[in-house]
Amino acid sequence: MASGHGDSVFANVVRAPEDPILGVTVAYNKDPSPKKLNLGVGAYRTEEGKPLVLNVVRRAEQMLVNDTSRVKEYLPIVGLAEFNKLSAKLIFGVDSPAIQENRVTTVQCLSGTGSLRVGAEFLARHYHEHTIYIPQPTWGNHPKVFTIAGLSVKTYRYYSPETRGLDFQGLLDDLNAAPSGAIVLLHACAHNPTGVDPTPEQWEQIRQLMRSKGLLPFFDSAYQGFASGSLDEDAQSVRMFVSDGGECLVAQSYAKNMGMYGERVGALSIVCKSADVAVRVESQLKLVIRPMYSNPPIHGASIVATILKDSHMYDEWTVELKAMADRIISMRQKLFDALQARGTPGDWSHIIKQIGMFTFTGLNAQQVAFMTKEYHIYMTSDGRISMAGLSSQTVPLLADAIHAAVSTVV
């Protein structure tokens, strides 16, 4: 007990290891080598290797900061109303009947993580099934968010290392074996970390199975527009589930597609059977949020709302977004070509087949450690690399490193 210097009430608090994903950047920053490469966290980089603030975001921010009539009063607990409406339209479609029928409640949250946490807390309190099925593998933070919210986490098969593609039968079998009513986490597009997405036909089968078993979909949509370059196309999986009239949860993030990473902008939508249920659900979401942080931050949400509601800015955004998605696709091609040119052993076609920001290389933890030590290439130990962190300049370095790793480390 603390009675002065020496004793500490925190004596039993051990030092936690760095977060496995965000810790990669910590390690990268410590590395003094001039030729290091950070392929850890999924933050977009330009061809010059620099972070990017979208032009349309800068403009919107300028408008807001220069508007002398703006104030910094508390937002409502559910956040900026305009932002919420526009976010719902973005993911569900402007003509979504669910929106028109007022069956959707949308609350502003702290990016994807915050939306997932609020949704999970809500389900732990108000939903009768407390098991959530998450794909194997999934984003490292998913199990932590759900567990701390009070849900019990199980996995369903997803990635097949043999094919480097989707283990579709495994997925169907595992969801079929799930108890009726269980919650199922679905990556709306650009699965993280594998980049492997179901086809539209596979999504339809998943939908049918889930609806017949009463499984509750909880979508994580962090890459809308980043996967294919089209916002509507990337929302198809979600819209398919909404158009059958069923209920679902959707966590939306603007971290990547608007480059709003540090502003923490996102939204949680719950699509309900009726407007009356939606109103009651929203009131309960407020009870989750108020003791967590009272109300969400205004800056990022205002920027997003400004862009989404102005048709010119919206169009500009879609162009900038497509340019980012296209650059990533071209990096995939370049890396694939570079490995082919080196005659690197193995089939590397998954690099160009996978979708979104990441490539699940198939490299094992030893090979990853080798690449970090010998080539100063930083990535997560599961072999995931962020293509967004690559440029034409750095592709050769990475290709050399992969070549060396697969040739010398088993």
Place this chain on the structure above:
Amino acid sequence: MASGMLSLTCPSSSSLSLPHHFKGGAAAAGKPKLLNQASVFGKRFVNTESFTRTTMAVALNVSRFESITMAPPDPILGVSEAFRADTNEMKLNLGVGAYRTEDLQPYVLNVVKKAEKLMLERGENKEYLPIEGLASFNKVTAELLLGANNPLILEQRVATVQGLSGTGSLRLAAALIERYFPGAKVLISSPSWGNHKNIFNDARVPWSEYRYYDPSTVGLDFDGMIADIKAAPEGSFVLLHGCAHNPTGIDPTPEQWEIIADVIQEKNHIPFFDVAYQGFASGSLDVDASSVRLFAARGLELLVAQSYSKNLGLYAERIGAINIVCSSADAATRVKSQIKRLARPMYSNPPVHGARIVANVVGDPELFNEWKEEMEVMAGRIKSVRQKLYDSLRAKDKSGKDWSFILRQIGMFSFTGLNKAQSDNMTNKWHVYMTKDGRISLAGLSSAKCEYLADAIFDSYHNVS
């Protein structure tokens, strides 16, 4: 959740149009037509194949959330909603503690505008902050709280993690207590800010109350406070308001703070400060931090949740910090690492905008001085409406009732001593919006409205019981 069998009496199957996958076999084209909504409680049931029966277990068309009840509006934030809905021209919002100018307008500080312009000119990026937040923000925040040359800071014994304003910082601390001090209680003043209990409830940290407000004196029940802190199990966390107690506005004197520290030390309790009004109480940032600094100077380990909502007017930016003063640099490192582990599954990393504003204002000597001046103006305006309200009540009330507590109370709020019925009268008859515990926010009062408010208080106090 209540369970029960769901039965529906349905019209004959020919008039039912069920979603195609109920029919089995290949998917049919076209959208399914929904059945009529049913009101049910309880579990969902697996779809059955047969739908020719008139009573059937219907899985799909009942909401899984049907039994969710409507939550009541937040008692504090709900006041502003009610105020907005009121069309009466005399209405006055003394609910939430947000500073208003004499014209009853929200106020964005000049230094904040300057900082935002600077930030825009620099064209800073929007990359993720580290989980613990902006380093330059954390540095100036600890210095603001403890004093820049505080040995604790030089010895690296302070773990500071950027949090989502006061609420978010309290929540991180609560999560730390839950994980590392299982069973330990938090002692909360009676009364306290309404959201404190919610935070500890949601974090699953047990709490109990210590006496604080004495209605007979409209002052501090110091003996009760000391007795209750003494009676609590050793190693409890004692939640203390650093200054400008919310909702009462009643703060211990420096001598009383010393005694409180003595008792806390005796019982090996852990002081847990909520500092939401540094600068707003007396007008001086240093004076308002003296309670925290007193405890820190004794070598006690302590928790301090800080908010910039009020003193920098950054309400909506959600900027604050949790500071843990530890007995060693090693403990501070370990504690910080564990707070990060709690923040990551909550929101990953905190928002950058408000943190940059603070770092720019507090970290720049010129802007910092300008801020101090604006702070004095804001605190000064509140002191002057206190005086005017008191003078108006004195002039009006010849009954001998002593209203001087209004002058003794400090900070944004005044605890009027009005009970719920009287507070309701304030709202229903006089369109004065306040919280039901009798708290009024002086930050929402203008000089021009003091007379009117005095009339309302006088009427409610003397004519309503």
